Amino acid sequence: MPHRIPLRVWTALSAALLIAVWLILTWGGLVRDLFLPPPDELWDGFVDLVTDGYRNRTLLEHAEASLWRIGAGFVTGAFVGTLLGLAMGYWRPVEALFAPFVEFLRPLPQLAYLMLLIIWLGIGETSKITLLFLAALPVSAVAARDGVRNVRVQSMHVARALGATEWQVFRHVVLPSALPEIFAGARIAIGVVYGTLIAAEIIAGSSGIGWMILDAGRFLRSDYVFVGILSIGLMGLALNGALVALEARVVHWAGR
Amino acid sequence: MPDASDGRRLVTSDTFVSFADVSVTYGSGAGRVPALENISLDFAAGDFVCVVGPSGCGKTTLMQALAGFLKPSTGTVSIDGRPVDGPGVDRGVVFQQPALFPWLTVAGNAGFGPMLRGESRRDRAGTVEDHLRMVGLWDFRDRYPYELSGGMQQRLAIVRALVNKPKILLMDEPFGALDALTREKMQEELHAVWRRTGMTVLLITHSVEEAVYLGTDVVVMSPRPGRIIERIAAPFARRESAGCSRDTKSLPAFVALRERVLSLIWQTAGT
Numbered sequence A: 001m002p003h004r005i006p007l008r009v010w011t012a013l014s015a016a017l018l019i020a021v022w023l024i025l026t027w028g029g030l031v032r033d034l035f036l037p038p039p040d041e042l043w044d045g046f047v048d049l050v051t052d053g054y055r056n057r058t059l060l061e062h063a064e065a066s067l068w069r070i071g072a073g074f075v076t077g078a079f080v081g082t083l084l085g086l087a088m089g090y091w092r093p094v095e096a097l098f099a100p101f102v103e104f105l106r107p108l109p110q111l112a113y114l115m116l117l118i119i120w121l122g123i124g125e126t127s128k129i130t131l132l133f134l135a136a137l138p139v140s141a142v143a144a145r146d147g148v149r150n151v152r153v154q155s156m157h158v159a160r161a162l163g164a165t166e167w168q169v170f171r172h173v174v175l176p177s178a179l180p181e182i183f184a185g186a187r188i189a190i191g192v193v194y195g196t197l198i199a200a201e202i203i204a205g206s207s208g209i210g211w212m213i214l215d216a217g218r219f220l221r222s223d224y225v226f227v228g229i230l231s232i233g234l235m236g237l238a239l240n241g242a243l244v245a246l247e248a249r250v251v252h253w254a255g256r
Numbered sequence B: 001m002p003d004a005s006d007g008r009r010l011v012t013s014d015t016f017v018s019f020a021d022v023s024v025t026y027g028s029g030a031g032r033v034p035a036l037e038n039i040s041l042d043f044a045a046g047d048f049v050c051v052v053g054p055s056g057c058g059k060t061t062l063m064q065a066l067a068g069f070l071k072p073s074t075g076t077v078s079i080d081g082r083p084v085d086g087p088g089v090d091r092g093v094v095f096q097q098p099a100l101f102p103w104l105t106v107a108g109n110a111g112f113g114p115m116l117r118g119e120s121r122r123d124r125a126g127t128v129e130d131h132l133r134m135v136g137l138w139d140f141r142d143r144y145p146y147e148l149s150g151g152m153q154q155r156l157a158i159v160r161a162l163v164n165k166p167k168i169l170l171m172d173e174p175f176g177a178l179d180a181l182t183r184e185k186m187q188e189e190l191h192a193v194w195r196r197t198g199m200t201v202l203l204i205t206h207s208v209e210e211a212v213y214l215g216t217d218v219v220v221m222s223p224r225p226g227r228i229i230e231r232i233a234a235p236f237a238r239r240e241s242a243g244c245s246r247d248t249k250s251l252p253a254f255v256a257l258r259e260r261v262l263s264l265i266w267q268t269a270g271t
Helices: A007-027 A039-051 A059-090 A092-105 A110-121 A125-149 A153-161 A166-203 A209-218 A222-250 B007-011 B059-067 B106-110 B112-116 B121-134 B150-163 B180-197 B208-214 B245-249 B252-270
Strands: B017-026 B033-043 B048-052 B074-079 B091-094 B168-172 B200-204 B217-222 B227-233
Touching: A007 A039, A039 A059, A039 A222, A059 A092, A059 A125, A059 A166, A059 A209, A059 A222, A092 A125, A110 A125, A110 A166, A125 A166, A153 A166, A153 B091, A153 B150, A166 A209, A166 A222, A166 B112, A209 A222, B017 B059, B033 B059, B033 B227, B048 B059, B048 B208, B059 B074, B059 B091, B059 B168, B059 B200, B091 B150, B106 B112, B106 B121, B106 B150, B112 B121, B112 B150, B121 B150, B150 B168, B150 B180, B180 B208, B180 B245, B200 B208, B208 B245, B208 B252, B217 B252, B227 B252, B245 B252
Parallel strands: B048 B200, B048 B217, B091 B168, B168 B200
Antiparallel strands: B017 B033, B017 B074, B217 B227
């Protein structure tokens, strides 16, 4: 099929259509403001949140709180998980030691053990960051382990024939070979962490975008809810975009 | 076959590589598969030994035993009088798939061996440049492997082995994945490298023509279990003029030897 119309135009069209429907529904008086706030009200809500804030914190401060938790949980979880996964992929005994825990933890819904963490660690930052750490760890570990397992034997043979020691084989062949999968794992992990965070903030907290949405919802402030949803969505896009850009730079050979 | 015009060939009678009664068995119990049975094969420094035979004849196993990637079940493989015990820098390997390191540039791949020994980029630059120039890859030194054609990738794989100055080059179907024309060009280049360096080469190949053309010795193997059925001296690798490869390959003597090797393989496949 010839692409006479650039793909970007299609994307713009779908966005324009959505906005048009929104305008017709709201300004046309077809739905009540409570269900779907019109653009001007949404804008007012946004300005309100940015300047005055919600419950003593501005939108930026709520976003900062959320981002900080994501950053701390994701970085520690992905780092430890990747190290663990590399070891599991390379040394069978390590795999045998940790596989049961990792495999059990991975499909477990994070909210299932959130309550336990709250009992153990309280409702402060520690329980939330631990939750995110535990969400990121198994995903990263499994990705790194599979990355190591998929290293081509011939590449390792070549390196050994060129004089590589066991450590050099790991450092110069296994680790770089596994990088594309480590990055793929990191992207999945950040998705899991992101989803978990919002849920965690809803259940316990007094700051963060997730909490703001829930709290505003209780008072039927749908303008704030929408601003919150848009903020979360855009932050997620930005995080993913940053990771994709980093990935393209670091593992430029992947898929070629 | 000593060549008086070539000083390196004077030690031709000495055994350099030796397979002494080597057997290799994969698996255990009822699933035991004998891959090599009682292989005895000696060759001298500077020989270009080509191993041919049908699939399953154990030619790759033979190479892997010499490379040190697997341990023979019985018998010993030795090189320069020392038994092989694991891979080593004296043996460079090249596989059918180039197995390049895609995260390194062309120059990075070529200098991988010296890098492992802790040579700085500057120390290894000279050797790397000489070798890359030799195979016409110098202009591509900052490119990545995935930006190269199949033939160029395999040249780089060979260079990566050569930079380490191995005593012997072990190649398993190195040109098997290349198109016919590229394959002939690569044969010429490999032949030129061998003539210039006097290096010992063990080449595993499916192509009888390639074996007869490049080898000083052609070893014919039979399958299940892998055995050597004949070793034939081939005169074409050390011919005087290096003329066009098709001229050599259409000589009556060349055709006769090629057919003889082919019929040997046919016989083994039939039994």
